[in-house]
Amino acid sequence: MDRITFLGACCCLLLCIQSAVGQVQYPVLNIPKRQPYNYLQNFTESVTVEMVPNNIVGPGNNDTRTEEEPFVDYTGRVYNGTITLGIMRVVQGQSFRVKVCNGMDAFVETFDNTTDHQFGSLTAPLLTSGNNGFKEPNILSNHFHGLYGNPGTENRPCDPLPADGTPCYRGDNIFNNIVPGTCAEYQYDIPAVHSPGSYWMHPHHHGASSNQATTASWPIVVEHNPNGGFDYFSTSSCGWMTDLIANAPEVVFHFQAIMLAYNYDGFTNTPAPTGPYSGPQDDANIVTAYDGVPMDPYCCKGPKILEDGSGSWEDTGSEDGAGAGMIGGMISKQPFYSSGPSGEFTMINGGYQPVLELEANKIYNFRMIQAQNMKWLDLTFNSSACQIFIYSRDGVYLNEIPRPSDHIVMAAANRVDAFVVCQAGNYTMGTGQGPFDNDPECQSSHCELRKQPVLATLVVRESDQQPAHNLSSVSKCYPAFPPYLTSLQDRTYVESVTNITVNGLMNFTNPDTASPSSAACSINGLNYMESTPMQETIGSLTELQLHEVSVHPYHHHIQPYQIVSLGSQEQPALPVTNAGWQVGDWVDTLLLPNLANDAVVRWIPGPVEVTGTGYYVLHCHLLPHTDEGCMMKVQLLEQRYVSFSHGLSPGGEAGITLAAIFVVAVAVTCTVVYTRRVKARRRTAKRAREALVNNEHANPETLGQSLGFIF
Numbered sequence: 001m002d003r004i005t006f007l008g009a010c011c012c013l014l015l016c017i018q019s020a021v022g023q024v025q026y027p028v029l030n031i032p033k034r035q036p037y038n039y040l041q042n043f044t045e046s047v048t049v050e051m052v053p054n055n056i057v058g059p060g061n062n063d064t065r066t067e068e069e070p071f072v073d074y075t076g077r078v079y080n081g082t083i084t085l086g087i088m089r090v091v092q093g094q095s096f097r098v099k100v101c102n103g104m105d106a107f108v109e110t111f112d113n114t115t116d117h118q119f120g121s122l123t124a125p126l127l128t129s130g131n132n133g134f135k136e137p138n139i140l141s142n143h144f145h146g147l148y149g150n151p152g153t154e155n156r157p158c159d160p161l162p163a164d165g166t167p168c169y170r171g172d173n174i175f176n177n178i179v180p181g182t183c184a185e186y187q188y189d190i191p192a193v194h195s196p197g198s199y200w201m202h203p204h205h206h207g208a209s210s211n212q213a214t215t216a217s218w219p220i221v222v223e224h225n226p227n228g229g230f231d232y233f234s235t236s237s238c239g240w241m242t243d244l245i246a247n248a249p250e251v252v253f254h255f256q257a258i259m260l261a262y263n264y265d266g267f268t269n270t271p272a273p274t275g276p277y278s279g280p281q282d283d284a285n286i287v288t289a290y291d292g293v294p295m296d297p298y299c300c301k302g303p304k305i306l307e308d309g310s311g312s313w314e315d316t317g318s319e320d321g322a323g324a325g326m327i328g329g330m331i332s333k334q335p336f337y338s339s340g341p342s343g344e345f346t347m348i349n350g351g352y353q354p355v356l357e358l359e360a361n362k363i364y365n366f367r368m369i370q371a372q373n374m375k376w377l378d379l380t381f382n383s384s385a386c387q388i389f390i391y392s393r394d395g396v397y398l399n400e401i402p403r404p405s406d407h408i409v410m411a412a413a414n415r416v417d418a419f420v421v422c423q424a425g426n427y428t429m430g431t432g433q434g435p436f437d438n439d440p441e442c443q444s445s446h447c448e449l450r451k452q453p454v455l456a457t458l459v460v461r462e463s464d465q466q467p468a469h470n471l472s473s474v475s476k477c478y479p480a481f482p483p484y485l486t487s488l489q490d491r492t493y494v495e496s497v498t499n500i501t502v503n504g505l506m507n508f509t510n511p512d513t514a515s516p517s518s519a520a521c522s523i524n525g526l527n528y529m530e531s532t533p534m535q536e537t538i539g540s541l542t543e544l545q546l547h548e549v550s551v552h553p554y555h556h557h558i559q560p561y562q563i564v565s566l567g568s569q570e571q572p573a574l575p576v577t578n579a580g581w582q583v584g585d586w587v588d589t590l591l592l593p594n595l596a597n598d599a600v601v602r603w604i605p606g607p608v609e610v611t612g613t614g615y616y617v618l619h620c621h622l623l624p625h626t627d628e629g630c631m632m633k634v635q636l637l638e639q640r641y642v643s644f645s646h647g648l649s650p651g652g653e654a655g656i657t658l659a660a661i662f663v664v665a666v667a668v669t670c671t672v673v674y675t676r677r678v679k680a681r682r683r684t685a686k687r688a689r690e691a692l693v694n695n696e697h698a699n700p701e702t703l704g705q706s707l708g709f710i711f
Contacts, residue, residue, distance in 0.1 A: 026075055029083065031058030031347060033069075037356040037456070038349040040219070040252060041086040045094075049079040050101040051140060051203070051216055056083070056258065059345075059352035070345045070352075074258055076215045077104065083350035084254050085218035088201065092222065092229030093192040097158075098201070099166065101183040104138040132527045132629030135207035140178040142186055143204035144220065145413060146395045146588050147172050148194050148484060148559045151636065153614035158187040172557065174204040175615065191610045193230040193482035195560075196222050197395030198367040198415040200254070206528070206631070210373055210623035217371045219254050222395065230482050232397055238477040240469055241391070241401060247468065248365040248419060251356065253456070255410075256347045257372040346372065346431070346452050353454050359463040360424040363471070367417050370410040373623045375450040376553075376593055378434040379408040385423040386458065389471045392417035396485065396560055396586040401477040407434035409580055411553040411591030413621040421467055427458040439550065439594045446622050447551045449593065484610070485586055488602040489564045493543045507547040521552065521620055527629030533615060535635045538606030546590065546599045552630070553591035555621040556603075558611060560588045565600035589621050605636055613638050 032038075056076055060069030079085045090096050150156070152171020162168050168185040169176055178184045202217035203209055224231065224245075233242045348354050358364060370377060381388075389402035394415050408416050432451030439447060481487075507524050536542050544561075546554050563585050580595060581587065590599060605611060619631035 026053045026055045027081060029054040029056050029078065029081065031056065031072075031083070031350065031352055032354075033059035033352040034355060034457070035351055037251070037354040038084070038351055040084060040254070040349055043086055043088045044090070044096070046097040046099070047086075047088060048099040048101065049085060050103045051077050051079055051212070052081065052103040053105075054078045054081060056215065072258055076258065077212050079216050079218070083215050083256060083347065087252060088218065088220045090188075090190055090220070090222055091225040092190055092194050092196065093225050093227075095159075095187055095189045097185055097187050098142065099162075099183055099185045100140060100142050100178055102138070102140050102178045102180045104140075104180050106138065106180040131206070131530060132627070133207060134210070134624075134627055136205065137208045137211055138180055139205045139208060140203055140212070141174045141176050141205040142178075142184075142201065143174050143557075144172050144186075144188055144199065144201055145555075146197075146199035146220075146415070146560070147188065147557075149189060149191060149610060150612040151558055151614040151616040152186070153616075154612055156612065158185065171612065171614070172616070174557075174617065177205065190222060192225070192228055193484065193610075194222055195232065195396045195485065196224045197392045197397070198252075198369055198417055199395050200369045200371055200413075200415070202371065207627050210627050213371070213623055214258055214373055215256065217254070217256070219252055219367070219369050221250075221252075221367065230480075232479040232481065233477065234480050235478055237475060238401075238479055240474065241477045241479075244363065244419070244469060245365065248363045250365045250367060251420075253348050253366065253368045254350075255368070255370050255372055255377065255455075256350070257344055257375070257450070259344055259372075259374050346377075346450060346455055348456055353456060355457045355459060358422060358458055358460045359465060360422060360460050361463055361465055361467055363419050363421045363467050363469070365417065366420045368408070368410065368415060370412060370414045372412055372450070374412060374446045375448055376412065376591060377408075377410040377431040377450050378436045379410065379429060379431055379455070380406065380434040381422075381458075382428045382430065382433070383425070385425055386427050386460075387421050387471070389419040390416060391419065393581070393585055394560060394587040394589060397479045397481075399478065399487075399584050401479065402471055402474070404472065407436075409436065409593065411589055411593070411621070412623075413553060413555055413589040414587075414591075419471055421471065422458060422460045424460050424462045427460065428454045429456045429458065430454050436594055442551065444551075446625070447593070484559060484604070484606075485562075487584065488541065488562050488604070489584060491541055491602070493541055493602070521622070521625035521628055521630030523620075523630060523632050528617075528619075528631040528633070530633060533633035533635040535637055536605050537637050537639065538608050538611065538613070539604060541602060541604050543600060543602045546601060548597055549590055549599055550592050550595065550597045552620040552622065552625065553589050554601075554618070555589040556618045557588075557616040557634075558636070559603060559605065560586045561601040561603040562586050563590065563599060564602050565598075566592070567596045567598060608638050611636060 053075055054077075056072065056074050056078075058071065060071040088096065088098075150171035152169045152173035153175060154171075156170040158168035158170050162185050166183050166185050167176070168187060170187045170189070172188070173186070176184055199220040199222060200217055201220055203212040205212070224233075233239070233245075345352060368379070384406070388405045388408065390405055390408065391398060391401040391403070392415075402419060405418075408418065410416055430453040432449050433453060436449060438449050442448065543564075563581055563583055566581070566583055581590060581592065590601065592599065613636050616634050616636065617631050618634060619626045622630075
């Protein structure tokens with residue numbers, strides 16, 4: 001055996017190991033349909049989660065799938081074997097811990113259009129275009145969405161340190177990489193002034209957040225701490241709110257969706273007449289993301305062949321290679337079905353069209369978390385017998401409570417807390433039936449309104465109970481606010497933003513480019529760069545002019561921002577709608593669908609006792625756009641601007657580290673195999689010499705082979 005053959009044998013050995021990994025049958029997770037509403041379990045102080053692959057099936061079945069009975073068969077990533085984990089409940093001034101473990105595979109057997117087999121790593125960077133694109137799908141990080149607190153990048157020690165030596169990050173450090181087979185802990189210190197409300201947690205590793213967060217996230221509820229927490233309802237006008245918040249039964253809606261192939265006709269198992277994609281290629285989210293990493297066993301070639309032989313779909317790419325590999329270019333051991341656009345349905349708490357039982361005339365506290373990666377919601381009830389009164393957006397109380405509404409607009413990542421009271425009867429809550437529709441200028445799936453007439457069914461029983469308060473005529477509550485939420489509308493702004501932005505401009509652009517990794521979204525014409533952050537100073541008023549927020553939801557980490565202007569001179573001011581955002585509102589994610597392209601927002605970073613210093617990011621919260629580079633790093637400084645540092649991206653560092661580990665592993669494996677072969681040849685030679693002494697081999701050629709002269 002020559003050396004090339006020997007090295008091939010080493011690779012074959014590893015491929016065998018890899019093949020065994022790829023052929024694992026993952027646990028089946030069924031999506032229940034029209035079952036009783038799922039009251040999620042509660043966590044306090046600490047929780048341990050592990051990301052693992054599950055085969056997600058439902059909610060209908062393949063034999064009867066229709067627009068009303070959608071069906072998917074998709075192997076994705078979930079936490080602890082469930083689509084919606086539970087609710088983390090904390091109070092102001094409390095610290096809580098999250099231990100995140102990575103139970104995903106590190107190596108896989110793969111196939112593509114050009115070779116029969118590939119052997120690659122799910123954790124090493126695969127793109128040649130740089131830091132941006134879909135990559136490293138099995139590396140994790142963690143993000144507390146909406147936290148007002150520390151970015152956690154200054155190496156502040158956790159208190160106490162984990163007894164088992166697990167790395168621990170004190171703050172919202174999204175730059176930490178959790179590789180397969182490892183864990184990391186996060187300590188989140190909730191300030192005593194933190195606004196009570198609804199938040200959520202999801203993966204945020206750059207390049208992988210869009211496919212991981214699809215089915216791996218969970219809600220967080222921050223509550224008022226009567227023992228020292230800032231009391232937002234301490235004003236004389238808000239006494240009734242304290243009573244209502246304490247006594248209104250809580251209902252949490254965690255909205256999620258599995259974004260499969262866009263514009264694909266799953267009923268006839270053929271591409272739609274316009275082709276598999278009619279918008280930018282990131283619109284398919286999961287398919288495109290995994291196609292950017294053509295070596296993932298969890299997704300995607302679809303649909304798989306049915307028992308009657310139908311359902312196969314060959315590669316849709318043209319002869320010149322354009323479009324090759326978008327769907328037909330993938331082969332997976334766990335394919336998925338998509339019943340066309342209806343396959344992209346919205347789930348609530350992991351279920352499809354749940355049934356919620358309520359009592360008539362009773363005020364309920366609806367907490368709604370929009371955890372879908374793409375699209376936006378316009379929530380309505382099918383009857384005015386159910387009334388909506390909004391009191392909080394993105395975890396921050398409105399300046400005037402309540403805000404009556406007949407519909408609620410929610411972009412990806414938004415949260416809305418509202419009081420709901422219904423008369424007796426049966427009702428549906430849906431999206432796409434309200435006053436808003438798609439922007440006629442929108443040509444992409446990501447800026448479309450989710451249209452699903454039935455998200456949930458409400459069965460409201462007769463009751464003699466009367467509401468504790470008549471929310472239609474109650475006196476308005478004007479909350480008190482701590483310094484970090486003090487109105488900035490009348491402040492004089494002196495430009496302080498430096499580096500990447502120009503005069504505080506934040507312009508999202510979305511060219512229709514030709515490949516999944518070509519950055520279909522950018523900020524100010526630039527893609528995410530690890531080494532060139534925007535800088536801001538604690539205590540200084542910061543202002544950004546947002547452009548194209550009618551399409552791209554702008555999300556800001558670490559602390560919320562106040563809307564101080566909607567519209568521009570060229571564009572009429574945003575009309576006051578009780579469902580939309582209003583000037584003066586504080587939010588952390590802003591989308592103005594069909595309403596306005598422009599907005600001006602402000603915030604004052606700090607104080608340093610709460611936020612510390614370090615790095616965080618701002619980005620478009622269409623997560624495929626984030627992975628493609630529609631994100632900007634921000635350096636939070638205590639006193640003055642400093643020269644920014646240069647270095648590899650976190651993913652690049654992880655990729656190099658893991659590549660080195662892989663090389664070492666191969667070297668060790670080959671060394672072991674080689675050593676064993678040398679020892680075997682020596683034993684063979686010894687036996688040959690003994691045979692020579694015993695005259696068992698007289699033929700010279702046979703003798704030479706026995707002594708190992710010929711390999």
